[in-house]
Amino acid sequence: MTVTAVAPSPDWPEDALRLNAVCPYYTMFPLDFPLQQLAATPDATRVLDPFCGRGTTLYAARLAGLPSVGIDINPVAAAIAQAKLVQITPGAVVRLARQIFDGGTRGDVPEGEFWQWCYESETLRELVTLREYLLETTTPTAAMLRAILLGILHGPRNKNLPSYLSNQMPRTYASKPAYAVTFWKKRAMEPVRVPVLEVIERRASRLLNAAPLAHGGRVYLGDSVETLSGLRQRFDLVVTSPPYYGMRTYVADQWLRSWFVGGPPEVPYGTHGQIARQPNQEAFTQALAEVWAATARRCYQGARLAIRFGALPSARTNPEEMLLVSLKEAKAGWVVKEVRPAGVPPKRTRQAEQFGKAGSAIDEIDVVAELVGLPH
Numbered sequence: 001m002t003v004t005a006v007a008p009s010p011d012w013p014e015d016a017l018r019l020n021a022v023c024p025y026y027t028m029f030p031l032d033f034p035l036q037q038l039a040a041t042p043d044a045t046r047v048l049d050p051f052c053g054r055g056t057t058l059y060a061a062r063l064a065g066l067p068s069v070g071i072d073i074n075p076v077a078a079a080i081a082q083a084k085l086v087q088i089t090p091g092a093v094v095r096l097a098r099q100i101f102d103g104g105t106r107g108d109v110p111e112g113e114f115w116q117w118c119y120e121s122e123t124l125r126e127l128v129t130l131r132e133y134l135l136e137t138t139t140p141t142a143a144m145l146r147a148i149l150l151g152i153l154h155g156p157r158n159k160n161l162p163s164y165l166s167n168q169m170p171r172t173y174a175s176k177p178a179y180a181v182t183f184w185k186k187r188a189m190e191p192v193r194v195p196v197l198e199v200i201e202r203r204a205s206r207l208l209n210a211a212p213l214a215h216g217g218r219v220y221l222g223d224s225v226e227t228l229s230g231l232r233q234r235f236d237l238v239v240t241s242p243p244y245y246g247m248r249t250y251v252a253d254q255w256l257r258s259w260f261v262g263g264p265p266e267v268p269y270g271t272h273g274q275i276a277r278q279p280n281q282e283a284f285t286q287a288l289a290e291v292w293a294a295t296a297r298r299c300y301q302g303a304r305l306a307i308r309f310g311a312l313p314s315a316r317t318n319p320e321e322m323l324l325v326s327l328k329e330a331k332a333g334w335v336v337k338e339v340r341p342a343g344v345p346p347k348r349t350r351q352a353e354q355f356g357k358a359g360s361a362i363d364e365i366d367v368v369a370e371l372v373g374l375p376h
């Protein structure tokens with residue numbers, strides 16, 4: 001699956017874009033979107049994404065030579081996004097993994113049929129050891145190793161050298177345990193031994209050998225409004241995409257990756273802190289308005305805010321109207337300059353279609369606003 005629609009250019013050869021695809025993430029947007037916004041804002045000095053997901057905006061800022069700040073309430077998103085800001089050699093990542101293994105086994109291996117069928121026992125043992133170590137470590141090398149492991153945690157089985165650690169599974173979302181076990185049993189598909197270090201080594205060199213220079217910034221794990229109120233920096237470009245209205249499966253569909261970053265070894269159905277938990281459209285619009293107001297308080301006059309948004313057809317609503325109302329309700333000085341359909345990018349790179357399950361009839365729109373009034 002293509003994860004970015006951006007065409008390699010002399011400035012950004014294909015291998016410089018690889019790190020952006022370290023791990024897929026639900027409704028990630030293609031790199032083109034933030035790159036277009038950066039191209040339209042040549043004087044930008046610092047970039048913000050208050051719903052940063054896997055950190056696509058942060059990676060675009062890195063390519064453009066700018067520092068950036070990302071905020072996300074989902075620990076999986078924050079872990080992937082962190083790696084987009086880190087400058088690390090493949091050798092350093094492999095050395096850390098080796099050092100962890102040399103320190104002996106750690107952690108309790110989760111029990112149950114799912115785990116027995118999903119990973120070969122020695123592979124699972126190695127995975128748990130890495131998980132335990134990384135839960136306690138916050139160095140840049142650890143951040144990169146964590147993101148690489150999130151990216152290889154599950155995916156299809158290859159005929160040749162393995163690229164993923166799990167038994168057959170989609171790469172984009174984790175199957176539910178009961179479904180997965182039935183699938184594997186029916187096909188007598190026993191998990192095979194995958195040496196974790198070898199897969200890390202191959203993936204690290206592919207992703208990092210030509211990674212562009214990092215230009216600083218930070219990822220915060222938390223609620224956007226709360227986090228923004230504690231920030232000191234100011235921004236002149238904001239590129240973001242809030243959760244699409246009606247889409248509530250962010251956390252449950254990433255349950256194996258959530259486990260790896262410290263969650264329980266089962267599917268969590270809660271939507272703690274997620275803006276999508278709002279009970280109705282009005283509450284959702286109001287919650288978005290609060291984010292735009294908090295964003296305005298951290299922006300310079302003249303700042304550009306570019307938002308990609310959509311709604312599931314089942315939500316029976318007009319996402320354009322919702323977004324425009326939220327900007328107005330923010331009463332923060334955002335003046336809408338452009339509203340247009342997000343367009344139809346090349347097959348299967350459309351944000352809402354990346355995961356196959358989200359439905360194909362989602363209207364995605366891009367809205368660009370400029371900060372002209374004084375923020376309240």
Ligand SMILES: C[S@@+](CC[C@H](N)C(=O)[O-])C[C@H]1O[C@@H](n2cnc3c(N)ncnc32)[C@H](O)[C@@H]1O
Nearest residue numbers: 028029051053054056072073074223224274275
């Ligand atoms: C559409 S996704 C962003 C995808 C991102 N543009 C990318 O390319 O990966 C929306 C993100 O908003 C996050 N989110 C939801 N509620 C939030 C909140 N209250 N504060 C911060 N982030 C939140 C979700 O966890 C999700 O990662």
